[in-house]
Amino acid sequence: MIILEQLRQTLRQKGYGAIIFTGTDPHLSEYPPAHYLTRALFSGFKGSAGIVVITQEGGGLWTDSRYYIEGANSIKPYGLNLFKADQSDTLAVDKWLSNQLPEGAKVVVDFKTISINQALAWSKTLANKEQILVNDTDIVESIWQDRPALPKEKVFSISSEISGKKRKDTIDKFRRIMEERNIQYLPIMSIDEIAWFFDLRGYDVPFNPVFIAYALLTQQECYLYVDKVKLSDDLISLLEEDNIIIKDYDEFYTSLSEWKGNVLINTGNTNFYFYNQLSSDTKIVSDISPVALTKTIKNEVEIAGIRSVMERDGRAMVKFLMWYEANKANDISERDCADQLERYRREDESFYGLSFETIAGVNEHGAMPHYRVTDESNKILGENGLFLLDSGGQYYQGTTDITRTMGLRTYTKEMKRDYTLVLKGHLRLSRIPFPEGTRGAQIDALARIDLWSEAKDFGHGTGHGIGHFLNVHEGPISIRKNWVDIGMTEGMILSNEPGIYINGEYGVRIENLILAVPMVKNGMGNFLQWETLTLCPYDMDLIDMELLDKKEILQINKYHEKVYTRVSPLLNEEEKKWLKEKTLPLAIS
């Protein structure tokens, strides 16, 4: 790799020990625009989570179990090592650097692409050998000749009929929060928080309807820092009506050193460059962003929107499943399936685009939780096994994310057993009510215990938050093994997606979106329950009926009845007939 050699030469010339690529952007986005894809450039790795370190002679990729296979493959041509970051005997990036590099070494990282907490923790480790982090962005600039510019796509406004709120009210609401908490500055730096806050959307990042910007709220002013070329005159007038002051994107950092007072940021989610610009007249109050927190609780309009979107997304899925059944013996490929499903989704006029690149993986490809079909990998589905299809759409009234696992022409008893174990966990998680305030980590195991009973498990979270016509992965809430100290409340939407992955053989995942709704409030708690939003039948042929109990059968039947009732009015007679058959009640033995 010539580019990697150029990079190492520059490191030697400038006397740097190493350079780190975190794979993110100044907004610490999970999916940054092409301008920031330096990690992929120098390592080949395109996953959503991983850190690449390049030293003068070597280096490696630190990533988690989701990306062991894909990561190892992508870095091979670059001669880098794979570090399994989630295994307890793997050295962390900072410890490894400290060991590898000599006393006093300098480690380059773009301070805008690393969180305050991460940078401070690494600095502390490096300090043991008098090593330091340095912010040098010229290196990449000089090597990357055809670096894509920052996107200049237009931004558009969404109405309160979609968002369920008005800009002016949002601004007032957060000013009240700031007043109560004695906060003088509320910077908003995550781009999906900005989109939500201002009821604006954009085209800057594939699959995520967001745009590159910063924002700042004070009691007196509300600033939006954005490349003005992205805003139409009409939109500027609209924003100015609500006293929003438009400034250039690059101006955001210029005024920081003049701030005096309390600044609320999440130091785990705010870049280190920002931190270094603040003067000693500011006091950082670190907490979860109140914007992020409010955004997780969907309002009535958003909930009505996603409920209606699910009927249309369900229609696309039903049409696809019908097509799949008719064609699975006809040498169709993974890509054929992904394309066909996208076509059905596009038939809906409120469809805006996919919410992520479809995962269509047959057998060993399905065993990779984040597989993406490429020209090289694309496979004919074939005769025996399972086909895993994880996809979603962005609609103006909401974002969808659904996984179904389907049988090919034949499949083994073991595949059916695994499918059913996953289904049991998926059903239990959505069936069990819980007291308001329950943390995601407390209920994650509900989707795993059938697998645990057979000494099986899966390596990803059970559920993630999801935006409203926004990012398909929306923090800070989740249902996973890791503790996130945020209680579940009414209006939160999460995915419910347990799975199992038999390396090199097959994968199963079943995913619906679920919404927390009230059940009953009494002396023992305010109990909530999950309403399943997604409307699409499970593959009943894959169910091993011997493993299901009466409660589970009734739950499937009730769900399938709902699917038919809600989706069939959108179908033609033939499709209706097909869906009726696929949602017939299972018999209780």
Place this chain on the structure above:
Amino acid sequence: MIILEQLRQTLRQKGYGAIIFTGTDPHLSEYPPAHYLTRALFSGFKGSAGIVVITQEGGGLWTDSRYYIEGANSIKPYGLNLFKADQSDTLAVDKWLSNQLPEGAKVVVDFKTISINQALAWSKTLANKEQILVNDTDIVESIWQDRPALPKEKVFSISSEISGKKRKDTIDKFRRIMEERNIQYLPIMSIDEIAWFFDLRGYDVPFNPVFIAYALLTQQECYLYVDKVKLSDDLISLLEEDNIIIKDYDEFYTSLSEWKGNVLINTGNTNFYFYNQLSSDTKIVSDISPVALTKTIKNEVEIAGIRSVMERDGRAMVKFLMWYEANKANDISERDCADQLERYRREDESFYGLSFETIAGVNEHGAMPHYRVTDESNKILGENGLFLLDSGGQYYQGTTDITRTMGLRTYTKEMKRDYTLVLKGHLRLSRIPFPEGTRGAQIDALARIDLWSEAKDFGHGTGHGIGHFLNVHEGPISIRKNWVDIGMTEGMILSNEPGIYINGEYGVRIENLILAVPMVKNGMGNFLQWETLTLCPYDMDLIDMELLDKKEILQINKYHEKVYTRVSPLLNEEEKKWLKEKTLPLAIS
């Protein structure tokens, strides 16, 4: 209350705004010796968790839901207010003090009875109004005329046949840990950690076989700070053989200011007085105590010991249950039951004493999770309802803790339903295997979901760690809603005790001790499962069979078969016959 008036007068004389009683001792024990029961003296409150604040005019008790009823009753004669500490709209102690007291007020607390974290957090809040914490122990000393002295009971040594380890090896082991972590000073200040570390036991605290002491380990020396009158000459020789240096209890704090190097303590569990004695030449490394962590993992000898103890504790329980069945129509009282069970336990020659004061509560008394029978409260069991009996023994080879809920002569359908829901959760928690490293908070819900499904819940943790011939509540591990970042590993013993409490009516709790043992290790994890240690039948008459599935019935039958096999060899013919009947397999419908 004269004593409270004296206290307030002293506060006024000395110009203090308030005094705080944390209810603990310099070792931050859950159950301190009588010398430190200042909280009870000035408030009447005797629970295991609560903070009392006395101001010049008012004050109150902050405690959690376990103690709402008991707490309110005990503080009534003292004219104090009850603050429900675990409700989100209750002001925390520090915020309340800050609001109530004028600018610059001084708040007294014995710095030896408050953790570093707590004291620093409170100081920060108080600082907003220039208020401070002050350490004045003379006040209590001058008012409390007949204050009990610190106990002078003898300390005794336990052999490696009981503890499964040798003092010398323990010392070496922790010196290696210190070396690896670059720690120069390892103070041991929790008295149960000291007892475990030195294989010593004592009589200083009711129910807990511990003694008041401090200890300190360095690479060169191992100090035990203890009132020498507690040690026989033989014991002193024995300890000196292992190069343990005996010093006076009071000497512990004198050398602190001379320490130079890294000190490992848990700042959440180490007193603030200690912290104030350290010089700037020491660096505090705060982490969970490696002694506490090692202690939670029981060795083979300890495990063999507790398994055998359980057979004898099971015999006592079986004898009691037989007696109970024969006498429940004969006007027996709560105290009669507690006494009778203790008599049966005392028949065993390795019995040392109760592991806590027996909770014997009928109906509304059973609805109080921490009820203790008194002369005033003692009740005849009566005709209709449930009787909750939570008890345990200290044996030389282990500590037990068991709860059974029994029916009186009659009981309602609702009581049976609640009993069965609690039983289902209790069974599931012990039935489900889990990957090593799973946190307690991840599996706590397994014992709750049957209750949650009916909008019910219980307000205490599902499980606590337990010592080996040591404290019945042993940190830091637990199975509860709160996150404790310690993974479950082989050899850990916890209680499994879900319940339900219908205020003013009845309570149900079912408790066994469970031990984490290996199941299978494979590519998806190192799976562990629970071995139930406790050997005593459940009350089958209280089971609503319609609520049990086949898996649960088989689990009960298998458990009851084990109970009979293991306990019956210790019983006479009549008892055997009775137990056989009580452990007959339930039919699968």
